[in-house]
Amino acid sequence: MKTRRTIIMILTLCVALSFTACTGKGDVGKADSSSVSEGTEKTEDLQAKLDDLYQQENEIFEKHKDVWEKVFSKMSKADAGSDNYAEYLASTVESNKNSFTDDELKTLKEDIETIRGIEEQITEVDNKLDTSGASDSKDDDTIAFNNVSGKDFDGNDVEENLFSKNAVTVMNFWFTGCKPCVAELSKLNELNDAIKSMGGEVVGVNTDTFDGKEATIKEAKKILESQGAKYRNFALDANSDAGKYASEIMAFPTTILVDRKGNIVGEPMVGGIDNQENYDTLMKRIKSVIEADSANK
């Protein structure tokens, strides 16, 4: 008898807990977009499909990692004229034909054909997403950095055309006492080297150094050096757009992508890219921003 009562109590507790979980999620949904309608579910499905397709592409790159890394290192902005990603890959391979062996060329060509197929599906899903109105609500949420005033760690002012110089700026928010942040610094340096030729730049924003405090900049510099991070880091003004954005961040490290116009693209990524999965996801997102940039030209 008593056991039955216990079981009932536990069940009630579970139900109560799951209810609170549901309400919480509902609230979040409301906060994200003003129109929560039947269409949302469909949009989510499409988004999931899109993610899946990108994942498939990633797997292809992962499978023949050595060769593809070689291709990525050969990429240049000049080739990025076409709005078809497969075409872009093919032309990069074509113009660097001599640096690959026959076997490598064969795998690359096969992979590109598969990617071409996936890209066609992506375009299809993308078009559907556009018509379902999801992109409209996204525009409303876009945060733009109009001013990013501050100095870099060598005392030079942050240039006004920081974002417009590159198709994508990867902005990494960190602070000196944050162990996971420090752990990914060397990987961020690697990322910076990898995307430089593709028209991207990694910049660090250290929240300890806001308003250019000397001692904290020195400390941060020491850590960057110890991790071999050579990309630029900024000590921003706390009341600049990016400074205010940073004060709202609740978990570090957080990395965001900013396009040429200073708009933040997509959701911020929480967690370090020393985790390979995070690195791949971020790389894929960087590539799609670059793609979108070249398509808009």
Place this chain on the structure above:
Amino acid sequence: MDKKTSLISKKIASLRGGIQAAATLLTNIHLPNLFKGKIYQGNAKTVCVPGLNCYSCPAATGACPIGAFQAVVGSSQFKFTYYITGFFILLGVMLGRFICGFLCPFGWFQDLLHKIPGKKFSTEKLRLLRYLKYMILFVFVIFLPIFITNSIGMGDPFFCKYICPQGVLEGAIPLSLGNTAIRSALGKLFSFKLIILIMVILLSILFYRPFCKWICPLGAIYSLFNKISFLSIKVEDDKCVGCHQCTKVCKMDVDVIKSPNHPECIRCGACMKACPKDAIHYQFIKFNDK
């Protein structure tokens, strides 16, 4: 005089639920933040609260002393934290584990869970597990954060990171509900700690305060001061008739007559309410009143 102190003591004990609720509210005063998924980061956050109350709770008023201790000893700049250690000693010497019984939000949480009706089990036979909390204090709060560090001397807050269920309850769950970016970052570690939280919840329904008895490093610290703290529990020998009602009602498995200030005592006052002769009461500072 004696009659008055025993009356006051009973009054305090009977108000315990209300005091716990008030303490929890005061140490988590920024309630609107719970829905925004944002942590209050003002000046009060540089001060510790007495109980186990996660810094990363969006509503939290101050910092968790156990979390703060690990953060400082684990940082590359400091080897030890005199501020937090002093804070432990100050509160320990003043109140001892009265903090567990009256001021700790996670203690209150377990108290409430234990009110769920059903079969209850005694923890008396599981006494050995009491020493686990001292091991957790030494290994996860002190040793690992100080000595397991990366190349530039930064350690992890091991207790917060791998064990603390209060961090999941107050920190991870509300933050991830209110913040999409954090939600998408939840991984295996979160699932692991969620399992710990669920286990503690289930155990709290069956046993009285399992987390306080076996796991809590903060309770372990305060317990060291129980015997010497200004606030203590006194059994009047001349009034006691040796009926052992106090020991029977004690949910922390303390033999009240033998050791009223046992390290396990959380000073909840259940014994005072049970004593038919009003022989047990709180006292402040008076050590040997003969």
